[in-house]
Amino acid sequence: MLAFNLIGLCILVACFALDRRKTVRSVRRGLTMFWKIAPEMSVVLVLISISLAFLTPAQLRQWLSADTPAHFATALVVGSIALIPGFIAFPLAGVLLKNGASVTLVAGFLTTLLMVGVVTLPMEVRYFGWRTALFRNGLSFVGAVAIALAMGRVL
Amino acid sequence: MKVDRKNAASLGATGAFLLFCAWGVWLAHNDLANRAAGSYLGFVEEMLCVLPMMFLLIGVFDVWVPRDVVERHVGERAGPIAILWMVLLAMLQAGPLYGAFPVAAALWKKGCAARYVFIYLGAFSVMKLPMLSFEITFLGWRFSLVRLLFTLPVFITIGYIMGRSRTCIVQ
Numbered sequence: 499m500l501a502f503n504l505i506g507l508c509i510l511v512a513c514f515a516l517d518r519r520k521t522v523r524s525v526r527r528g529l530t531m532f533w534k535i536a537p538e539m540s541v542v543l544v545l546i547s548i549s550l551a552f553l554t555p556a557q558l559r560q561w562l563s564a565d566t567p568a569h570f571a572t573a574l575v576v577g578s579i580a581l582i583p584g585f586i587a588f589p590l591a592g593v594l595l596k597n598g599a600s601v602t603l604v605a606g607f608l609t610t611l612l613m614v615g616v617v618t619l620p621m622e623v624r625y626f627g628w629r630t631a632l633f634r635n636g637l638s639f640v641g642a643v644a645i646a647l648a649m650g651r652v653l
Numbered sequence: 654m655k656v657d658r659k660n661a662a663s664l665g666a667t668g669a670f671l672l673f674c675a676w677g678v679w680l681a682h683n684d685l686a687n688r689a690a691g692s693y694l695g696f697v698e699e700m701l702c703v704l705p706m707m708f709l710l711i712g713v714f715d716v717w718v719p720r721d722v723v724e725r726h727v728g729e730r731a732g733p734i735a736i737l738w739m740v741l742l743a744m745l746q747a748g749p750l751y752g753a754f755p756v757a758a759a760l761w762k763k764g765c766a767a768r769y770v771f772i773y774l775g776a777f778s779v780m781k782l783p784m785l786s787f788e789i790t791f792l793g794w795r796f797s798l799v800r801l802l803f804t805l806p807v808f809i810t811i812g813y814i815m816g817r818s819r820t821c822i823v824q
Contacts, residue, residue: 499702502747506706513713520716528712531755532705537663539704542751543696544670551689581749583699584787592791605800612779613808618751620663625758634771634815638778641807648803653796 538620545617546581553580555590562607565600573603574646577610578639581617602650609642703748711759724764735769736809743776753777768816775808 513521553576561572582590591604614635615622622631674693677686727735746753757770765773780801788797 499747502703503706506710509713510709513717521713524712524716525709526712527715528708528710531711532708535755537660539700539751540667541663543693543700544667546696547689547693548670550692551685554688583695583749584784588788588791595792595796601796609779609800609804612750613775615750618749621751621754625754630815633818634774634811637811637814638775638808641804641811645800645803645807649799652799 535621535624538624541620542618545620549580549617550582553582555586558590559593559597562594562599562603563597565603570603570606573607574610574639574643577607577642578614578635579616580611581615582611587611600650601653602646605649606643606646609645610639613638613642699749700752704752707748707752708755711755715759715763718763720764723760727760727765727769729764729766731766731769735766736772736812739769739773740776740780743773744780744782746777746781747783750774750778766816768812770812771815772809772812775811779804779808 510521510525513524558576561576562569587608591608594604594607595601616635619631619635622634626634670689670693674686674690677683678690725731727738743753746756753774757774760773761767761770785797785801788800
């Protein structure tokens, strides 16, 4: 994070040295875009916080404890809806695997988590429109399931 | 900001949530509200760490990078090597997926082909370097490698399907 901000700052300073007026215009444009998406972003932050409040690691461990199709479906649904940060999701997935959960289940949970984002839809729709956002998420869901099944075969 | 109905709804939802958190944390000592408030602060912090700079850089990209450069490398007529550029760009970034949407929109506006825009989003969601290192730590390199091998063709295919299907990026 720090590296990203430092590199960004260097780029801005370099641009400023090259052309002051152009850089001021860039900054203004960037801030305007940020301001325009702020309402949707605010809602997304609320939605992911609420979803995370319901989905504690203990709760998830319980839901994803066995290897029935119903548990697999739960993994897919929870993975699709929630946005769980990597520092919670990956350790949790590691624990699940160690406790004997199948690779298919864990991979299904992780791939849907990464590729499908229901709670971030307000922002995605703002940029792409409903049709495209739903289409992308739908395709990603199918892809994530295929990846999970294939990984279960291999690992 | 124009306070139209949608913005008012967004602000209302956020306000209601914050009130709920304040009530739960200070008055009711409600567990759910405590957790929601805690993760909300975490997410706001994450957002504030990445997105302001991200948008400033998008502004720089928008003003400084000529359209024909984008079109030549990742435009409608650019070859599959463009996939490599998109994947590299995505891998070097950090932050949540919703931070990639504005970047994708900016690329599209500059003439990047739709298929490559969606390949960028796919790569961003599944193979950012900071995330991969985390995944390898907890799940092992074998799991990560196999996941990448299966995921790569999937999101490239998704990109091509999206590129064909009259997708539109508004804004």
